[in-house]
Amino acid sequence: MGRVPSAFSWVFIAVFIAATGFAYNFIFAGPAHPAIAVVYALFCGMPLVAFERGAILPRLYHWMHRLPTPVYVIVALVLDFILISVGFAAAGTVLKSVGLMSATWSEVTMLPARVLIYALTMTAILILVLRVRELLGRDIFLSLLTARYRKPVAEERVFLFVDLVGSTSFAEEFGDLRAQQYLASLFSDFARSVRRHKGAIDDYVGDAAIITWPMARGVKDARCVRCIFDIFDDIKTHEAMWLQTYGRVPQLRASLHGGPIITAEIGVDHHKITYFGDTVNTAARLESLCKVLDKRILMSTDLARRMTLPGNVLAEDLGEHAVKGRDQTVGVVALRGLGEETSVAPLGRNERFRSSVRTAPA
Numbered sequence: 001m002g003r004v005p006s007a008f009s010w011v012f013i014a015v016f017i018a019a020t021g022f023a024y025n026f027i028f029a030g031p032a033h034p035a036i037a038v039v040y041a042l043f044c045g046m047p048l049v050a051f052e053r054g055a056i057l058p059r060l061y062h063w064m065h066r067l068p069t070p071v072y073v074i075v076a077l078v079l080d081f082i083l084i085s086v087g088f089a090a091a092g093t094v095l096k097s098v099g100l101m102s103a104t105w106s107e108v109t110m111l112p113a114r115v116l117i118y119a120l121t122m123t124a125i126l127i128l129v130l131r132v133r134e135l136l137g138r139d140i141f142l143s144l145l146t147a148r149y150r151k152p153v154a155e156e157r158v159f160l161f162v163d164l165v166g167s168t169s170f171a172e173e174f175g176d177l178r179a180q181q182y183l184a185s186l187f188s189d190f191a192r193s194v195r196r197h198k199g200a201i202d203d204y205v206g207d208a209a210i211i212t213w214p215m216a217r218g219v220k221d222a223r224c225v226r227c228i229f230d231i232f233d234d235i236k237t238h239e240a241m242w243l244q245t246y247g248r249v250p251q252l253r254a255s256l257h258g259g260p261i262i263t264a265e266i267g268v269d270h271h272k273i274t275y276f277g278d279t280v281n282t283a284a285r286l287e288s289l290c291k292v293l294d295k296r297i298l299m300s301t302d303l304a305r306r307m308t309l310p311g312n313v314l315a316e317d318l319g320e321h322a323v324k325g326r327d328q329t330v331g332v333v334a335l336r337g338l339g340e341e342t343s344v345a346p347l348g349r350n351e352r353f354r355s356s357v358r359t360a361p362a
Helices: 007-029 034-052 058-064 069-097 105-109 113-136 138-146 167-174 176-196 215-237 239-246 278-293
Strands: 153-165 200-205 208-214 251-266 272-276 297-300 313-321 330-337
Touching: 007 034, 007 113, 034 058, 034 069, 034 113, 058 069, 069 105, 069 113, 153 176, 153 215, 153 278, 167 176, 176 200, 176 208, 176 215, 176 239, 208 215, 215 239, 215 251, 215 313, 215 330, 251 278, 272 278, 278 297, 278 313, 278 330
Parallel strands: 251 297
Antiparallel strands: 153 208, 153 251, 200 208, 251 272, 297 330, 313 330
């Protein structure tokens, strides 16, 4: 349940840290070879960022974040000093061993105070940027930086609403704090599947998560459908862990819908990318319809017609249904994996959705 960055993020982190080494060489080292400073920077900075992102020493990371704030600050500073010192010594050892440095061993491996302060400052800036990006989400972070939605933009998007079933009863049984931890663990698990299928978590509303894609990206290879089934499969794979940690396995309902919306950046002190239009409301109403129809995953017929479903997913035509807040009915499709029981004749696999229904092989 960690938050290890994607391969692209690691490349960005490495390039940024290498650039700080080059800058250090330019500011402080004069004619020294910039490659040496870059190597030192990577050896000092990468372990520090890897720890802060939960990629190394995860148990120590989680233990530290349970400490009182004053104690956490002290422990964090000590650990940062150790990681930077070890990285500096390792870089110096490598550089001297391959003949790129001729200074004494103590000079190439002992961490100078100026390097320590510089490394801590640059790493703090990088971690701050990464945490803001994590807070906002990759797509929203980039959109805010580029002011893409400063003026409202008409576009098409796919929305996936995922709701946790029984969260109220869980909170009543175990308390609000435990319920928050339960939800945090679940939403953290969502992130891996969302990232894998190139989506973005737009918001969390109570015990529900809202995930979105630009239309073309979401329907390509049925990414939006694969994403929700990945989330379900991941929970099933880790059933024992959920039972041991929280005493129950999460049960989810989900809905998918896509279409035209207006995207705009709103707010003054707190800026946010927000989506306006009937598409978002319909996606939310379909999630409520899951309970009425006793289905885990519902998708609008309009969205189903835009993609070819994965071979391990069957679609069931449930016909037209009225949804709250909408005058017109919505064509609804229930999605299920192979082997799941159903009372409705499923549509053919690996085909685009069709209005005519035929029975799939048993």
